[in-house]
Amino acid sequence: MEPKDTLLTTKEFASRSGMTVAQVTKLLRENKIRGEKQSGRWMIPASALNTGDTPSPPAKAKKPAQTIRKSAAYSLSEFSAMTYLTEAGVVRWLKEGRLQGHQSPGGEWQIDAASLENSYVKNLLRP
Numbered sequence: 001m002e003p004k005d006t007l008l009t010t011k012e013f014a015s016r017s018g019m020t021v022a023q024v025t026k027l028l029r030e031n032k033i034r035g036e037k038q039s040g041r042w043m044i045p046a047s048a049l050n051t052g053d054t055p056s057p058p059a060k061a062k063k064p065a066q067t068i069r070k071s072a073a074y075s076l077s078e079f080s081a082m083t084y085l086t087e088a089g090v091v092r093w094l095k096e097g098r099l100q101g102h103q104s105p106g107g108e109w110q111i112d113a114a115s116l117e118n119s120y121v122k123n124l125l126r127p
Contacts, residue, residue, distance in 0.1 A: 006045070006046040007038075007043040007044065007045060007046070008043070008044045008045075008046055008049075009041060009042070009043065009044075010024045010025055010028070010041075010042045010044070013033075013044045013048075013049065016049055017049060017085075017089065018085050018086055018088060018089015018090065018092045018093060019084055019085060019086065019089055019124075020086065023084045024042075024044075025042065026084075027084065027123075027124075028042050028044070032123050032124075033048055033123070034048055035048075072113050073101065073110035073111060073112055073113060074110070074111045074113065075108065075109070075110065075111075076090055076091065076108070076109045076111070079099075079111040079115075081126075082116075082125060082126060083121065083124040083125055083126060084124045084126060085124060090109070090111065091109060094109060094111065098118070098120070099111055099112075099115040099118075099121070100112040100114055100115050101115065
């Protein structure tokens with residue numbers, strides 16, 4: 001287990017979270033992920049991976065781009081399109097238990113809509 005004060009680069013954070021480096025950088029700039037610049041590089045506390053402990057971005061009046069179904073499941077591509085996670089990242093989070101879902105008999109993943117209620121997923125929803 002890592003110490004709570006361990007800092008990760010954007011590349012390390014992206015690899016562990018299932019996002020791209022560009023997505024992580026964008027979220028840092030939007031204050032959706034807590035981090036700081038050290039010697040010109042973004043450094044992110046490792047604790048931000050597990051807790052979803054990120055400051056809320058400034059409140060903006062905006063309309064959700066996609067309708068969120070309350071009692072349904074999403075396909076892998078649908079869920080990925082709704083969040084900043086890649087499809088590989090969604091599968092990794094499913095296997096780690098960070099998202100709820102199941103595989104159909106054909107092997108296709110279905111992600112439960114309840115996963116959208118998790119604090120760490122809420123911070124990754126696309127506008």
